[in-house]
Amino acid sequence: MVKEKLKYAFYTVVHPLDGFYEIRHRGRGSVPLAVLFVFLFGVCFSANRQYAGFVVNFVNPMSVNSLAEVLSVFLLFFLFCVSNWSITCLMNGEGRFKDIVTMTGYSMLPMILTYIPGIILSLFVAQDEEAFYYILLGLGIVWFVLLLLMGVMTVHNYTMGKTLFTMLLTFAAMLIIIFLAILLYSLTSQVVSFIVSVYNELMLRV
Amino acid sequence: MKKKRLRLLRAVSAVFAVLILASEVCGIRAYAGQNVPYETYTYDYYKDIKYTPAAYLPDGTVSGETIGCGSFSGPQDLNTDEAGNVYIADTGNNRIVVTDPSFRLVTVLEGFDNNGTWDTFSGPSGVYMSSNGNLYVADSGKNRVVELDSGWELVRIVEDPKSDVLGDSYVFSPLKVAVDYADRIYVIAKNQFEGIMTFDEEGSFLGFTGTINVRITPWQIFWRRFSTKEQRARQQLYIPTEFTGIEVDGDGFVYATNVDPEGKQSARRLNPSGEDVIQKVNKLSGDLDWRAFGTYSGPSRIVDIAVREKGIYSILDSSRGRIFTYDHEGNLLYIFGGLGSQEGTFTTPVAIDTSGDRLLVLDSNRRLIDLFSATKYGELINQAVGLRYDGDETRAVECWREVLKLDSNFELAYVGIGKSYLAAGRNREAMSCFKIGHDKQYYSIAYKRYRNEILKENMDFILAALLAAAVLWVVWSKVLRDRVKEWIGNRMVKRG
Numbered sequence: 025m026v027k028e029k030l031k032y033a034f035y036t037v038v039h040p041l042d043g044f045y046e047i048r049h050r051g052r053g054s055v056p057l058a059v060l061f062v063f064l065f066g067v068c069f070s071a072n073r074q075y076a077g078f079v080v081n082f083v084n085p086m087s088v089n090s091l092a093e094v095l096s097v098f099l100l101f102f103l104f105c106v107s108n109w110s111i112t113c114l115m116n117g118e119g120r121f122k123d124i125v126t127m128t129g130y131s132m133l134p135m136i137l138t139y140i141p142g143i144i145l146s147l148f149v150a151q152d153e154e155a156f157y158y159i160l161l162g163l164g165i166v167w168f169v170l171l172l173l174m175g176v177m178t179v180h181n182y183t184m185g186k187t188l189f190t191m192l193l194t195f196a197a198m199l200i201i202i203f204l205a206i207l208l209y210s211l212t213s214q215v216v217s218f219i220v221s222v223y224n225e226l227m228l229r230v
Numbered sequence: 231m232k233k234k235r236l237r238l239l240r241a242v243s244a245v246f247a248v249l250i251l252a253s254e255v256c257g258i259r260a261y262a263g264q265n266v267p268y269e270t271y272t273y274d275y276y277k278d279i280k281y282t283p284a285a286y287l288p289d290g291t292v293s294g295e296t297i298g299c300g301s302f303s304g305p306q307d308l309n310t311d312e313a314g315n316v317y318i319a320d321t322g323n324n325r326i327v328v329t330d331p332s333f334r335l336v337t338v339l340e341g342f343d344n345n346g347t348w349d350t351f352s353g354p355s356g357v358y359m360s361s362n363g364n365l366y367v368a369d370s371g372k373n374r375v376v377e378l379d380s381g382w383e384l385v386r387i388v389e390d391p392k393s394d395v396l397g398d399s400y401v402f403s404p405l406k407v408a409v410d411y412a413d414r415i416y417v418i419a420k421n422q423f424e425g426i427m428t429f430d431e432e433g434s435f436l437g438f439t440g441t442i443n444v445r446i447t448p449w450q451i452f453w454r455r456f457s458t459k460e461q462r463a464r465q466q467l468y469i470p471t472e473f474t475g476i477e478v479d480g481d482g483f484v485y486a487t488n489v490d491p492e493g494k495q496s497a498r499r500l501n502p503s504g505e506d507v508i509q510k511v512n513k514l515s516g517d518l519d520w521r522a523f524g525t526y527s528g529p530s531r532i533v534d535i536a537v538r539e540k541g542i543y544s545i546l547d548s549s550r551g552r553i554f555t556y557d558h559e560g561n562l563l564y565i566f567g568g569l570g571s572q573e574g575t576f577t578t579p580v581a582i583d584t585s586g587d588r589l590l591v592l593d594s595n596r597r598l599i600d601l602f603s604a605t606k607y608g609e610l611i612n613q614a615v616g617l618r619y620d621g622d623e624t625r626a627v628e629c630w631r632e633v634l635k636l637d638s639n640f641e642l643a644y645v646g647i648g649k650s651y652l653a654a655g656r657n658r659e660a661m662s663c664f665k666i667g668h669d670k671q672y673y674s675i676a677y678k679r680y681r682n683e684i685l686k687e688n689m690d691f692i693l694a695a696l697l698a699a700a701v702l703w704v705v706w707s708k709v710l711r712d713r714v715k716e717w718i719g720n721r722m723v724k725r726g
Contacts, residue, residue: 150677
């Protein structure tokens with residue numbers, strides 16, 4: 025069962041239209057597997073910052089925090105899924121939240137597949153050969169973007185134009201959510217500090 | 231019991247003696263820092279501050295009183311000649327003070343004989359001793375540059391430049407002056423944003439050099455589109471930044487400093503046709519990061535430059551009172567100095583120059599010249615950079631090794647040592663040195679050589695392995711695969 029789901033993820037990566045269609049309509053995707061892919065991508069992303077070869081690595085190793093990086097990948101993933109779900113709900117999208125999560129997670133698979141060889145390759149390149157490394161990483165990212173677009177298109181049964189428009193709205197929604205979260209945070213912290221100061225006043229004066 | 235204590239005492243004192251001796255030998259005493267009123271630091275590859283031993287130490291101060299000419303009043307410029315004589319533009323007292331290298335008074339110039347009548351200076355804010363022995367004074371209050379010969383007799387007055395580009399109502403108010411070997415005169419004038427004004431040896435205006443182009447970012451254009459006329463009128467004008475300090479090196483290149491509000495480039499090296507040919511590694515504007523608000527905020531305000539030997543130059547920051555020293559490639563070597571009122575710190579540093587091995591910094595508000603002399607650490611860096619400038623990398627390596635003994639964080643030293651390993655064919659060692667020194671270019675060269683070496687040494691193994699793999703593959707695909715399949719098939723049939 026697990027083996028079959030895993031095989032299907034790889035099938036989806038090379039046959040996105042058919043793959044995502046069956047994920048939506050025949051339940052051939054797996055949410056835990058998608059979350060695992062996101063986790064693996066977070067690990068690869070952080071490993072790339074930490075272990076990429078000297079020639080291509082411009083990151084201060086002291087600034088690498090694997091936990092924070094994996095968490096922020098998860099956060100962005102979650103933010104995207106929520107925004108996409110809220111936008112497509114209003115725009116006659118057929119996908120369920122489950123499908124969006126599965127689709128986004130599966131789309132990250134090519135990046136995992138290129139980051140790991142990329143890191144290994146980067147250990148053996150000189151400065152004028154670094155293009156191979158960047159092409160490899162770029163390939164993964166382009167593949168990811170294409171899969172994501174096709175995924176949104178297939179899962180929600182959209183046209184390409186509508187997909188692009190929805191993507192724009194999704195990013196806008198992401199920004200709005202971040203803005204609201206920051207607003208909420210700052211307001212809550214003010215309320216908390218107000219309560220704390222009232223408490224202090226009462227304890228110290230009365 | 232007593233014996234034991236005595237023995238302990240003896241051991242402790244022996245250890246102390248060794249320590250004191252060691253510190254004496256290594257010269258650590260000078261780096262202990264108890265008398266240094268500022269931090270010495272540099273930026274590493276990641277633009278993090280790395281504190282280093284002191285490169286320069288305060289070496290006394292000189293005031294008008296100690297020279298014996300009475301207190302200075304708001305002095306604005308200081309210049310030295312090749313012999314180390316010092317010329318101070320004592321702006322508030324309307325005079326030029328000349329001293330010898332050990333700050334004994336040579337003369338005080340309050341004016342000159344202008345075709346039979348006695349003429350005085352008025353607020354001279356710039357002074358320059360040219361290599362041909364003539365003294366140039368930027369006499370700001372009287373809108374002229376005065377050239378005096380070695381007997382302090384008038385040679386020429388440069389005033390009231392006429393040109394179409396200047397317009398009729400232009401008032402020439404020189405602030406700083408410098409002269410190259412061909413007696414071309416370079417003047418930084420007040421409110422002159424077009425660049426450095428140049429004059430030929432006869433004093434006629436040639437044009438501007440080193441014009442800094444205004445950079446407007448797309449963001450600024452974007453905001454301007456949305457602002458009303460009134461708003462636009464109140465906005466900051468997009469004008470080029472002003473030059474602040476100027477000096478000419480032995481090859482006739484003009485070094486000039488300017489205030490860069492973005493903190494990207496504050497030092498320029500202009501070739502005779504006015505192009506900036508300075509080499510940069512990183513930003514060339516003092517501190518690489520700074521606070522946005524509050525005290526000590528904003529980019530460094532670079533006010534003057536001291537051109538030193540072997541392509542080394544130091545620039546002076548008036549906002550935080552620091553001196554930044556670069557080599558000819560633009561590598562930051564060391565940073566020292568600070569604001570304060572202790573000896574070796576400044577309140578309003580305005581000018582910097584060298585006299586012999588010492589650095590001289592003029593503090594306008596405190597009316598002092600602060601002297602700095604190099605420690606062993608600073609000297610070693612200067613020496614190593616100088617040797618590299620001359621192309622003598624092998625001798626530079628010895629200096630770099632000494633530098634690393636005092637400061638193991640000095641990245642440039644690792645690069646220097648790595649280059650010598652590379653030349654000696656020790657690629658593996660070179661690679662690790664370049665890695666510590668963060669020189670990707672040379673690392674790549676060393677790595678390629680190392681990789682070729684490994685490949686060459688193991689070529690027979692690699693070829694043999696490839697051959698073996700090919701043979702195995704052929705045997706498998708031609709002969710074995712079908713048999714194995716047949717065998718498995720037979721077993722399946724038997725079972726089924």
